[in-house]
Amino acid sequence: MLNAVQAGAVELQKFFNGQFKITKKEGINNLVTEADHAAEKAIIEVIRLSHPDHFILSEETGEIISESEFKWIIDPIDGTVNFANGIPICCVSIGVEKAGEMILGAVYNPFMNELFFAQKGMGATLNGNPISVSEKDKVINSCLVTGFPYTYLDSPNGPIQVFEKLIKKGIPVRRLGSAAIDLCWVAAGRFDGFYEHKLQAWDSAAGFLMVEEAGGKITDFEGNYYSPYQPHIIATNGKIHDELADYVNGRK
Numbered sequence: 117m118l119n120a121v122q123a124g125a126v127e128l129q130k131f132f133n134g135q136f137k138i139t140k141k142e143g144i145n146n147l148v149t150e151a152d153h154a155a156e157k158a159i160i161e162v163i164r165l166s167h168p169d170h171f172i173l174s175e176e177t178g179e180i181i182s183e184s185e186f187k188w189i190i191d192p193i194d195g196t197v198n199f200a201n202g203i204p205i206c207c208v209s210i211g212v213e214k215a216g217e218m219i220l221g222a223v224y225n226p227f228m229n230e231l232f233f234a235q236k237g238m239g240a241t242l243n244g245n246p247i248s249v250s251e252k253d254k255v256i257n258s259c260l261v262t263g264f265p266y267t268y269l270d271s272p273n274g275p276i277q278v279f280e281k282l283i284k285k286g287i288p289v290r291r292l293g294s295a296a297i298d299l300c301w302v303a304a305g306r307f308d309g310f311y312e313h314k315l316q317a318w319d320s321a322a323g324f325l326m327v328e329e330a331g332g333k334i335t336d337f338e339g340n341y342y343s344p345y346q347p348h349i350i351a352t353n354g355k356i357h358d359e360l361a362d363y364v365n366g367r368k
Contacts, residue, residue: 125224152193187213189213193208194296194297206293206297210223221323231243247305249354303330
């Protein structure tokens, strides 16, 4: 796991603030860069050396299917728009499932020298030091973070509607552009809560385990146990979870 995230990070550092090819996926600014492909290739090569039979799900390659109970879920660059614009809020994110349960997560931002790591039942760390969620117990006193989808969801209580309700009450809501980092910063107590309307498995696979292992709570919008294979997420320190869910669901 650690060798894989570091191999990906080497490619990020090699391309950062340099010249590289950029193409687009679904949505006007949903980018993929030459660096995404290079990092993904390096990560998969490391995994294949030790675990040639493991299932792999990666953002750019898609599924490399096998019958193994182990699945690696990879985002070679989470925060690609930031990366493409020379903004150092981006990272390599990798989660590992065993028989459908997330057991390992690593998120590495080489530009801030921050390596977050979690193992199921063993806690979460930042650069080897234990981390834990914050203690704030009211949304009005919290610092929140969110993200906006590249293809906007024009639906009741959509991203803009929820954002507007919160900022009209004077609640600080940030938008960093990397869901994996958002989740890690909730785990580290920098943010008290995070919500987003449209994520993919590779965006949250590692980060959601980080929050759980740091003592936080994660659900979908309806309060069900979180699965990275559905789009909605609320991640908090646990103390503000129900109240933040009320905002997100239009009950407040």
